[in-house]
Amino acid sequence: MAFEFSFAPEHEMFRRTLRGFLDEEIRPRIDDEFYDSEAFPWDLVTPMAEQGLFGVTVPPEYGGAGLGEIGYGILLEELAKVDTGLSTIVGAHTGICLAPIYLFGTEEQKERYLPPLCRGEDIGAFALTEPQAGSDAANIKTRAERDGDEYVLDGTKIYVSNGDVADTLMVSAVTDPALGARGGVTAFIVDSDWDGFEVSSKEDKMGIRRSTTAQIEFDGCRVPEENVLGNVGEGFIVALTALDGGRATLAAGSIGGATEALNRAVDYANAREQFGDPIAHHQDVQFKLAEMSTDITQARYATYHCLEYVEEYYEQIAAGEDVSKAFREKVSRRSAQVKIAASEMAAEVTEKACDIMGARGLAEGYGVEKGLRDSPIAEIYEGTNEIQRMIIGREVAQEGGYAW
Numbered sequence: 001m002a003f004e005f006s007f008a009p010e011h012e013m014f015r016r017t018l019r020g021f022l023d024e025e026i027r028p029r030i031d032d033e034f035y036d037s038e039a040f041p042w043d044l045v046t047p048m049a050e051q052g053l054f055g056v057t058v059p060p061e062y063g064g065a066g067l068g069e070i071g072y073g074i075l076l077e078e079l080a081k082v083d084t085g086l087s088t089i090v091g092a093h094t095g096i097c098l099a100p101i102y103l104f105g106t107e108e109q110k111e112r113y114l115p116p117l118c119r120g121e122d123i124g125a126f127a128l129t130e131p132q133a134g135s136d137a138a139n140i141k142t143r144a145e146r147d148g149d150e151y152v153l154d155g156t157k158i159y160v161s162n163g164d165v166a167d168t169l170m171v172s173a174v175t176d177p178a179l180g181a182r183g184g185v186t187a188f189i190v191d192s193d194w195d196g197f198e199v200s201s202k203e204d205k206m207g208i209r210r211s212t213t214a215q216i217e218f219d220g221c222r223v224p225e226e227n228v229l230g231n232v233g234e235g236f237i238v239a240l241t242a243l244d245g246g247r248a249t250l251a252a253g254s255i256g257g258a259t260e261a262l263n264r265a266v267d268y269a270n271a272r273e274q275f276g277d278p279i280a281h282h283q284d285v286q287f288k289l290a291e292m293s294t295d296i297t298q299a300r301y302a303t304y305h306c307l308e309y310v311e312e313y314y315e316q317i318a319a320g321e322d323v324s325k326a327f328r329e330k331v332s333r334r335s336a337q338v339k340i341a342a343s344e345m346a347a348e349v350t351e352k353a354c355d356i357m358g359a360r361g362l363a364e365g366y367g368v369e370k371g372l373r374d375s376p377i378a379e380i381y382e383g384t385n386e387i388q389r390m391i392i393g394r395e396v397a398q399e400g401g402y403a404w
């Protein structure tokens, strides 16, 4: 077959084993009480770590499972079916902390940081956003001033997923204000037990409540120069490269959330009778199920296709090859496109599931009300969909058309 969509045997095996583990060990422990709490779920994170779910992308020589971006997509899709908070915890740890250390780290940094992160003994986080720099990420102000063989970090980071529990953080800070984001920002690997690092508050969010979101203060935090990640002045590229992969796998999470909502609606529609028939026999309900499953299928094809590109892109970076500008831009655009498509699809599918379930769709205990609170968040984090649209639209207009 010239164009086929099926997982490689190792990925198919991983998916099957993962589903078995999640259905037996994790799903039964998730209920309304779980959803409502804001405590970081160590009781679930520990068995997940023991299954190797915190180092799926990284090669075995650094302690990972070596399943790459496709394996990671499968992980977030399956995890999000169970709970989107859990998929966000693993996403912030893997896609935007562990991945940039693997891609841009020195051999010493990889040997020191990757094995405990892969074992889930250390939790990772990514700190870019600041009070005045959300969508305008190039406007960060956290300063990293050189002092001998150290950098001294001062500033505030907000909305840091896993920020309150992380051991290792990838932090973007300004090393040369005169040069702007491209040239003046550097990435650092920071240990949270260093002096001058403090968690100042936690967000109280409507959804993905078990994925904690924290504000962090750096107050004279001394970072040794060997903890510069990548080259000095290239930290913005490090962050953007991590977000390219992050957006595509985030899309896989949205697909998992949407699939769960669809399956709950199907179960309900087959069981609930009105006018003497299961509501699943009514054409309007069937049309909704048809649209929901069609939209999931489209997003799923596009997302895993994009993950193939991300895999190739990351392999080139990890091998120290020069990635062509055209390929970098292609991956970046595709991942932005699938993020828009999958996150908005998930919000719409969840809303349709809620319609099908009538009053139960809005009630706790049926799983879909929670999806309504969780799904919009994927439209915001890792860059809002409006910003993704702005960039894609500008590029397509400049290119004078859309070349596939």
Ligand SMILES: Cc1cc2nc3c(=O)[nH]c(=O)nc-3n(C[C@H](O)[C@H](O)[C@H](O)COP(=O)(O)OP(=O)(O)OC[C@H]3O[C@@H](n4cnc5c(N)ncnc54)[C@H](O)[C@@H]3O)c2cc1C
Binding pocket: 092, 125, 126, 127, 128, 129, 133, 134, 135, 136, 158, 159, 160, 161, 162, 213, 377, 380, 381, 382, 383, 384, 385, 386, 387, 390
């Ligand atoms: C649950 C959660 C977890 C997060 N985790 C992390 C994390 O781990 N690390 C991290 O660094 N950050 C994290 N973030 C931050 C996230 O990336 C930002 O919230 C996001 O980039 C948007 O920034 P903002 O919230 O400040 O919104 P703003 O930038 O203030 O935007 C507000 C609105 O204005 C729109 N807007 C802004 N500028 C334009 C424009 N030029 N054109 C059109 N529309 C525009 C936006 O699209 C949005 O709708 C997280 C956020 C959330 C909600």
